Amino acid sequence: MTRATVLGFLTILTLVLMVLFQSSPSSQQYAMLEVEGESIVFSPYTVWREGFPLFPKERITDPVNVIFLNTTIEDIETILYENGWMPIVASSQFLYIGHARVKNGSQLIHPGKNEKQRYHVRLFSYKNLVFGAVHLEAGHALISWEEAEYFLARTFTDVKQHKGKAITKVAFRNTENDGHATFINLASTK
């Protein structure tokens, strides 16, 4: 085998490994969601991707704590804008849903109890579901996921809500988190 052939083979092998690495899902545990007879597998934490674009590192960042059923990001945005939320451009995060990597489609903020605090939600669209990861922060400091989940869910009190089974760790990142997400069915009325 000539040197050129070996180099060519190694180049192809490297490219194949890069493609495999790119498409490999996050190493985190998956959760199963049963929605109207359909089973959907998803990663219960958002990931933040950093580093060299061909070999990104993924850092688990926020728990999924609100799941909207029978709706779209656009419909949720409309409701949230009517309730004091505003659009914001911030770093993108990703969720693995049905083994696809889904980039957040929209991010919104709402002022908190004082001028330093704000609620921040990232929304991820999958079929007729919208996964939400919402937190309360002060500057770059994380304060609570639970309080943010309650605050966001309170906007939708005219439709059916329930808490699902635990999908994430309790007290993840040493911050208030009960491990359960709130399910909000936009097709229902109370």
Ligand SMILES: [Ca+2]
């Ligand atoms: Ca929760």
